[in-house]
Amino acid sequence: MHVTRFQVATAFLVTGVFAASTAEAHVSIASGPAFANKSQKITFSVGHGCGAFDTSAIRVDIPAGVTSVRALSSDFGKPAVTKTGTAVTSITWTKPAADIQTEDVGFYEITLRARIADVPFTKIQFNVTQTCRDTVNNIDIVVPWDQPPGSTTGEPAPLLTVVPARIPGWNKYVIGATGVVVADLPTYFADAQIAWRGNAAYSSNANTMTLIGSTAGVTALAGDLVTNDEIWVRY
Amino acid sequence: MRYLILVAVLALAACGDNTRVAAKDDAGVVTDAPAIDAGIDAPPTALAPCLDRPTELPRPPSGQLPCELVPPGFVQP
Numbered sequence: 088m089h090v091t092r093f094q095v096a097t098a099f100l101v102t103g104v105f106a107a108s109t110a111e112a113h114v115s116i117a118s119g120p121a122f123a124n125k126s127q128k129i130t131f132s133v134g135h136g137c138g139a140f141d142t143s144a145i146r147v148d149i150p151a152g153v154t155s156v157r158a159l160s161s162d163f164g165k166p167a168v169t170k171t172g173t174a175v176t177s178i179t180w181t182k183p184a185a186d187i188q189t190e191d192v193g194f195y196e197i198t199l200r201a202r203i204a205d206v207p208f209t210k211i212q213f214n215v216t217q218t219c220r221d222t223v224n225n226i227d228i229v230v231p232w233d234q235p236p237g238s239t240t241g242e243p244a245p246l247l248t249v250v251p252a253r254i255p256g257w258n259k260y261v262i263g264a265t266g267v268v269v270a271d272l273p274t275y276f277a278d279a280q281i282a283w284r285g286n287a288a289y290s291s292n293a294n295t296m297t298l299i300g301s302t303a304g305v306t307a308l309a310g311d312l313v314t315n316d317e318i319w320v321r322y
Numbered sequence: 323m324r325y326l327i328l329v330a331v332l333a334l335a336a337c338g339d340n341t342r343v344a345a346k347d348d349a350g351v352v353t354d355a356p357a358i359d360a361g362i363d364a365p366p367t368a369l370a371p372c373l374d375r376p377t378e379l380p381r382p383p384s385g386q387l388p389c390e391l392v393p394p395g396f397v398q399p
Contacts, residue, residue: 257393257394280391281387281391283393283396286396286398286399288387288391295387295391298385298386298387298388298391299387301385301386302369302385302386302387303369303386303398304369304398304399305369305387305398319393319394321390321391321393
């Protein structure tokens with residue numbers, strides 16, 4: 088009976104049924120939104136390994152619109168870079184075998200520096216591949232984090248939120264081709280004091296939203312922002 | 323000589339008048355004239371943008387957006 092339970096547990100693990108645990112703490116971007124048309128560091132966090140096993144390697148694929156890529160060393164050691172011509176297409180950080188832990192107790196961050204294209208109010212998907220080492224059976228477990236938002240299968244890819252560069256005070260922007268759906272206002276204007284389109288305003292601050300609702304001639308911004316909308320945003 | 327006396331009388335009269343006006347300003351609590359800065363704390367008649375006024379005392383909540391959060395060029399419909 089004991090052996091049967093062990094076999095079932097082993098089969099459960101080896102067949103890669105790690106989604107329940109991995110989905111709870113995604114591989115995600117920990118550095119927050121990025122500024123459009125700027126070079127900056129982008130940090131990915133790896134919340135945990137695969138089931139009971141430690142993460143042994145992380146590969147980040149570089150998407151379109153991300154250029155001038157340079158990788159920083161991490162807890163995994165020095166990065167290995169693949170290129171097409173001069174453009175970096177992926178970075179892999181692989182932990183030395185001696186550093187792999189026998190259980191999943193680590194939290195990891197990896198960082199690269201890159202220039203983000205001038206695409207404010209968009210989200211850039213980074214496909215990440217996490218590899219864990221099953222030190223019991225001496226096999227690798229590979230978990231791709233590459234699914235777009237809304238997917239019901241696989242693991243969600245980290246999304247980099249791109250916001251426009253700004254200065255303290257009032258900033259005027261023109262919405263690009265992709266527009267901004269109203270559901271994303273909290274994402275793109277999380278650190279803004281207030282954003283206006285015409286006489287409609289939005290703020291991530293609940294008290295300011297109350298004032299918006301009680302000010303004559305002002306309405307809450309409740310619709311999508313569409314291409315060529317002019318907005319004023321105060322930071 | 324008469325002219326000089328007249329000038330002196332007018333000068334004295336002018337000085338007296340100034341003194342009286344100054345006394346009236348000091349007694350501003352009883353005058354009907356509005357204080358110079360009375361309009362700052364009063365509710366605005368129309369929503370309009372303004373510059374930051376960090377040196378001023380905080381204003382009591384008016385229930386409306388403060389003018390600092392109103393964008394440049396905004397005209398209340």
